[in-house]
Amino acid sequence: MKILVINPGSTSTKVAIFEDEEQVESKTIRHSPEELSKFKTLWEQFDFRLNIVLEFLKERNLKPSDFSAVAGIGGLLKPVKGGTYKVNEEMLNDARNNFQGEHPSNLGCALAYEIAKLGGIDAYIVDPVSVDEFEPLARYSGHPLIQRRSLSHALNIHATARVACQKLGKKLEDSNFVIAHLGGGISVCPVKAGKIIDANDASSDGPFSPERTGGLPLQPFITLCFSGKFTESEIRKMVMGKGGLVAYLGTNDAEEVEKRIENGDIYAKEVYEAMAYQIAKEIGAMATVLRGNVDAIVLTGGLANSKMLVNWVSERVSFIAPVIVIPGEDEMKALALGVLRVLRGEEKAKEYPGD
Ligand SMILES: Nc1ncnc2c1ncn2[C@@H]1O[C@H](COP(=O)(O)OP(=O)(O)OP(=O)(O)O)[C@@H](O)[C@H]1O
Numbered sequence: 001m002k003i004l005v006i007n008p009g010s011t012s013t014k015v016a017i018f019e020d021e022e023q024v025e026s027k028t029i030r031h032s033p034e035e036l037s038k039f040k041t042l043w044e045q046f047d048f049r050l051n052i053v054l055e056f057l058k059e060r061n062l063k064p065s066d067f068s069a070v071a072g073i074g075g076l077l078k079p080v081k082g083g084t085y086k087v088n089e090e091m092l093n094d095a096r097n098n099f100q101g102e103h104p105s106n107l108g109c110a111l112a113y114e115i116a117k118l119g120g121i122d123a124y125i126v127d128p129v130s131v132d133e134f135e136p137l138a139r140y141s142g143h144p145l146i147q148r149r150s151l152s153h154a155l156n157i158h159a160t161a162r163v164a165c166q167k168l169g170k171k172l173e174d175s176n177f178v179i180a181h182l183g184g185g186i187s188v189c190p191v192k193a194g195k196i197i198d199a200n201d202a203s204s205d206g207p208f209s210p211e212r213t214g215g216l217p218l219q220p221f222i223t224l225c226f227s228g229k230f231t232e233s234e235i236r237k238m239v240m241g242k243g244g245l246v247a248y249l250g251t252n253d254a255e256e257v258e259k260r261i262e263n264g265d266i267y268a269k270e271v272y273e274a275m276a277y278q279i280a281k282e283i284g285a286m287a288t289v290l291r292g293n294v295d296a297i298v299l300t301g302g303l304a305n306s307k308m309l310v311n312w313v314s315e316r317v318s319f320i321a322p323v324i325v326i327p328g329e330d331e332m333k334a335l336a337l338g339v340l341r342v343l344r345g346e347e348k349a350k351e352y353p354g355d
């Protein structure tokens, strides 16, 4: 099987080719903020990103019809169960309307569909950001006008749960983990039998992260929103993109923060440790969702490469369960594997949005 995988992100477009489980080609095209600022809206970027994929194929003398299927990252669509979904009209409409918010991943299904159409093959998404496996109590916010939303780094969290099970020799259906995806945004989730039964929603809540505020104290935040000093879009940007390490230290690069700490920057150390403190607090909270019945706490994502951060988090949470570190994320492989399971008949493709 030959799968083309497309992953539009906030700072890059990634394209890869898989032959069965093996990635045989890949390219990451980085986009500077200046390059993307030419586009007023996310969807104005569509042709630009599509041409990148077409160029990638042309450079390799490949046509869409050379592939068995195309996989795209799935965005902030309707709440859906985990799994692999065939791209359909309703999904494309929801993505184009940024159903649960504007996010580059919304482009994924449409890019995959456009290429697949040229080749007369099918397009799929796997475990989109809007995977919703919440238990009923997780939906309460504190006011009936606002429901807690299931938005998370579901693709990597599901894939990481499978890897953790292999490491521990456990079956997925018998496992209970708290998984913390530590990336540009941070998702902390109790994962019961492979299902994400609660999540902080990294766009609104939880720990601060390299470029997001996470949850903010409500009263001061309301005062800020109505101060007349900021537009709605400035406030949204403050929360996602210009929050967290960016707001405190002017960078979203944790390696740069560690260099400053090594050079004696006491403030950088306190900010970085505060992020670890908030991550640990969220892990503690999510462990209570599992009533303390936790096989392991799993740290993943780019920041899980940081020994300093991992040590600070571990010393606060290891009383709950052993800490396993699975650094980085391999979204491209997780997308290819999800589509392979369907093409091989091991799993049935779900119809979006399902029941
Ligand atoms: N070896 C490392 N040591 C310390 N920090 C690292 C290391 N490698 C990556 N990081 C940090 O991890 C963060 C990025 O993580 P990651 O690549 O998972 O995020 P992303 O893919 O951009 O965003 P998201 O995961 O929210 O989709 C950055 O702050 C980066 O500096």
Ligand SMILES: CCCC(=O)O
Pocket: 129, 151, 152, 153, 185, 186, 187, 201, 202, 203
């Ligand atoms: C909102 C969860 C996904 C992301 O933060 O990118």
